[in-house]
Amino acid sequence: MHEVIICEKPKSSEKIAQALSPHAEKKTYKKVAYWEFEEEGKKTTVLSAVGHLYSLKPLNSKNEHFFDLEWIPLYDIDKKKSYVKDYVNAIKKFGKGADIFIHACDYDIEGTLIGYNALKYICGDKSVENALRMKFSTLTKEDVLNAYHKPIDLDFNQVDSGIARHVLDFIFGVNISKALMKSVRESTSRFIKLSAGRVQTPTLSILVDREKEIREFVPVPYWMIKALLEEGIVADNKKGKIWDKKEAEAVLSNCKGNDAVVDHIKLLNTTKKPPFPFDLGSLQSEAYGVFGFSPKRTQQIAQNLYTEGYTSYPRTSSQKLPKSIGYEGILEKLSKDSAFKKQINKLPTPLKPNEGKKKDEAHPSIHPTGVLPKKLSTDDRKLYELIVYRFISVFGEDATLETMKTELKIGEEDFLFRRKRISYMGWLEHYPFRKVENDEFPDIKKGDRLKVKKIRSEEKETKPPARYNEASLIRELEKRGLGTKSTRADIIAILYDRKYIYGKQITVNQLGENIIDTLREYSPQITSEELTRQFENELQEIMAAEITKENVIDDAKKEVISILEDVEKSKLKIGQKIYDAYQESRIVGECKCKGNLVLKYSPRNKSTFVGCSNYPDCKATYSLPRGASVLKTTCEKCSLPLISFGKPRQRACLDPKCGQDGKETKPEVVGKCPECGKELLKRSGRYGEFIGCSGFPKCRFTQSLEEKEANKSG
Numbered sequence: 001m002h003e004v005i006i007c008e009k010p011k012s013s014e015k016i017a018q019a020l021s022p023h024a025e026k027k028t029y030k031k032v033a034y035w036e037f038e039e040e041g042k043k044t045t046v047l048s049a050v051g052h053l054y055s056l057k058p059l060n061s062k063n064e065h066f067f068d069l070e071w072i073p074l075y076d077i078d079k080k081k082s083y084v085k086d087y088v089n090a091i092k093k094f095g096k097g098a099d100i101f102i103h104a105c106d107y108d109i110e111g112t113l114i115g116y117n118a119l120k121y122i123c124g125d126k127s128v129e130n131a132l133r134m135k136f137s138t139l140t141k142e143d144v145l146n147a148y149h150k151p152i153d154l155d156f157n158q159v160d161s162g163i164a165r166h167v168l169d170f171i172f173g174v175n176i177s178k179a180l181m182k183s184v185r186e187s188t189s190r191f192i193k194l195s196a197g198r199v200q201t202p203t204l205s206i207l208v209d210r211e212k213e214i215r216e217f218v219p220v221p222y223w224m225i226k227a228l229l230e231e232g233i234v235a236d237n238k239k240g241k242i243w244d245k246k247e248a249e250a251v252l253s254n255c256k257g258n259d260a261v262v263d264h265i266k267l268l269n270t271t272k273k274p275p276f277p278f279d280l281g282s283l284q285s286e287a288y289g290v291f292g293f294s295p296k297r298t299q300q301i302a303q304n305l306y307t308e309g310y311t312s313y314p315r316t317s318s319q320k321l322p323k324s325i326g327y328e329g330i331l332e333k334l335s336k337d338s339a340f341k342k343q344i345n346k347l348p349t350p351l352k353p354n355e356g357k358k359k360d361e362a363h364p365s366i367h368p369t370g371v372l373p374k375k376l377s378t379d380d381r382k383l384y385e386l387i388v389y390r391f392i393s394v395f396g397e398d399a400t401l402e403t404m405k406t407e408l409k410i411g412e413e414d415f416l417f418r419r420k421r422i423s424y425m426g427w428l429e430h431y432p433f434r435k436v437e438n439d440e441f442p443d444i445k446k447g448d449r450l451k452v453k454k455i456r457s458e459e460k461e462t463k464p465p466a467r468y469n470e471a472s473l474i475r476e477l478e479k480r481g482l483g484t485k486s487t488r489a490d491i492i493a494i495l496y497d498r499k500y501i502y503g504k505q506i507t508v509n510q511l512g513e514n515i516i517d518t519l520r521e522y523s524p525q526i527t528s529e530e531l532t533r534q535f536e537n538e539l540q541e542i543m544a545a546e547i548t549k550e551n552v553i554d555d556a557k558k559e560v561i562s563i564l565e566d567v568e569k570s571k572l573k574i575g576q577k578i579y580d581a582y583q584e585s586r587i588v589g590e591c592k593c594k595g596n597l598v599l600k601y602s603p604r605n606k607s608t609f610v611g612c613s614n615y616p617d618c619k620a621t622y623s624l625p626r627g628a629s630v631l632k633t634t635c636e637k638c639s640l641p642l643i644s645f646g647k648p649r650q651r652a653c654l655d656p657k658c659g660q661d662g663k664e665t666k667p668e669v670v671g672k673c674p675e676c677g678k679e680l681l682k683r684s685g686r687y688g689e690f691i692g693c694s695g696f697p698k699c700r701f702t703q704s705l706e707e708k709e710a711n712k713s714g
Contacts (some may be wrong), residue, residue: 005017005047009044092123101130131154138313179568210467238416258410262445319359400579404420469506609623
């Protein structure tokens with residue numbers, strides 16, 4: 001008897017094979033590793049995919065619109081994926097004539113579809129009909145053995161939902177992107193690579209709305225009155241924001257020459273409950289805030305930690321820790337690390353996690369398995385420890401926060417100040433990633449007089465809404481029901497890659513904004529959140545067997561046809577507007593002839609260069625080193641833009657003849673780090689310019705330029 005187990009990735013197949021048998025032997029077939037063992041007359045072969053082996057392609061690429069699709073091997077679509085062919089051939093060879101097929105890919109929609117397509121298109125329909133399914137949330141030996149000995153049936157509703165999602169993403173994304181590029185070509189005889197998507201375009205629309213809110217915001221002045229007292233006390237006038245300058249001046253006058261008299265002191269005790277366990281979204285948000293990891297980076301590291309067997313499956317929306325995962329056993333294993341043991345020994349008994357409301361039927365919240373890593377990269381270690389300390393703190397006691405609220409009289413004016421301190425650390429002792437407020441309480445009582453050193457009137461302005469960062473945008477998408485826990489980070493990455501957005505505090509460029517404005521004017525369905533949310537709900541209904549994938553796909557085709565008809569009616573106007581915005585977004589500076597310097601692409605050399613918009617009258621061109629970016633700052637000698645290139649990054653004048661090239665960037669010192677006291681430097685990165693500590697990587701304090709300016713004015 002021959003049993004074939006298909007896993008999602010090579011590392012998973014290794015973990016599963018070694019968990020199932022100590023006699024599992026690693027072999028190779030056409031450079032592809034597989035595992036094999038034989039026990040009690042049954043031979044087992046553990047094979048691996050490398051993610052998706054199959055992808056969608058139009059049945060007829062000559063059709064104007066692509067609605068009739070087929071699944072074909074990935075290597076037939078993308079030449080860079082030629083290695084996939086070896087994995088397909090390995091599954092074909094060992095799957096031929098097998099008696100038992102076990103689907104052991106990750107238990108989510110994508111994993112289910114990966115294994116289903118491998119079975120159906122490589123091993124045949126019969127392999128799918130009789131396939132068993134392993135369901136596990138960690139790649140520990142215990143979980144793998146349990147999933148192997150207690151398999152479940154393949155969930156065909158989950159398969160159908162996965163198929164429908166891929167079809168919807170294809171017919172929306174490919175057809176609409178193709179129509180927009182065609183409109184540009186027919187109106188301008190130029191080619192621009194554009195992309196639109198079922199979730200991508202509404203996401204960009206959200207960012208454009210925020211961009212307009214910020215731009216159209218009209219600041220309103222107000223005044224805050226503060227009293228600087230002895231013992232370092234700063235008290236605020238109880239009126240708060242004062243909108244009338246004369247009223248602010250009257251408050252100052254009323255205070256003049258008076259001491260502060262303590263009118264009332266109130267001490268409050270409040271409890272801070274332990275945090276909830278991590279789901280993917282909260283892990284991404286916390287890792288962004290603590291380490292500055294992008295959500296996509298966090299997802300990649302978490303997936304690696306899961307594959308290595310150190311943490312549980314990351315693509316979960318659960319905030320639950322069921323007792324079945326074995327808290328005690330995990331904590332006991334973690335205690336072999338002295339740093340973790342110190343915290344675990346302080347936990348109360350019996351163990352009871354503080355859980356959130358969010359559930360996920362497939363997987364529990366993200367947690368360590370208890371397997372201690374032997375060696376991790378710096379970033380992997382950071383995320384691993386974040387997950388471990390969060391897991392430990394979930395079982396901790398409530399922390400107690402003590403607040404001192406003091407009301408004062410200065411003349412006839414009322415002031416107050418607050419001080420906070422932790423009276424009982426509780427779970428905070430187990431979680432070193434939260435800032436602990438620990439102010440000193442002044443030794444004062446009611447009736448005491450405090451000397452007023454100065455009364456200060458601070459003129460401020462109301463601020464526009466904050467820009468989204470990647471973490472806050474993911475939270476916004478989740479709140480609005482757009483995308484999934486697995487896809488949101490990739491959607492944001494696509495917007496960066498398409499150059500529609502830039503900056504750590506996300507800014508939409510002219511091209512991104514103009515695309516949304518144009519689509520809203522001529523085909524508002526493309527940007528519709530409601531339409532996207534409707535299809536997300538229907539994909540869930542497929543999983544619950546409340547609707548068929550055929551019905552959902554048919555409805556989607558009708559919507560796409562309606563959108564394409566709208567685009568076709570106004571294609572010349574749409575194309576011209578998008579092209580004009582594209583041209584504007586490519587401007588990087590001013591030429592010496594007063595024309596615009598524009599980023600251009602040479603298909604012949606497959607390289608980017610800068611040329612003058614007045615060509616052929618002005619033939620000024622400047623080549624760019626591979627990976628170079630054009631900066632907003634200009635050369636002091638010739639006023640052309642500077643470029644940034646190389647590792648370590650260097651700055652040079654766009655014109656190599658200028659003589660300002662080859663100099664290593666010397667970051668500007670802008671202050672002292674509030675965390676370690678070292679110099680703060682102005683730096684450039686993927687998201688544009690930001691403030692970073694010179695003590696990196698030991699100190700990872702970073703701050704956007706917007707935040708720095710806000711702190712200055714605040």
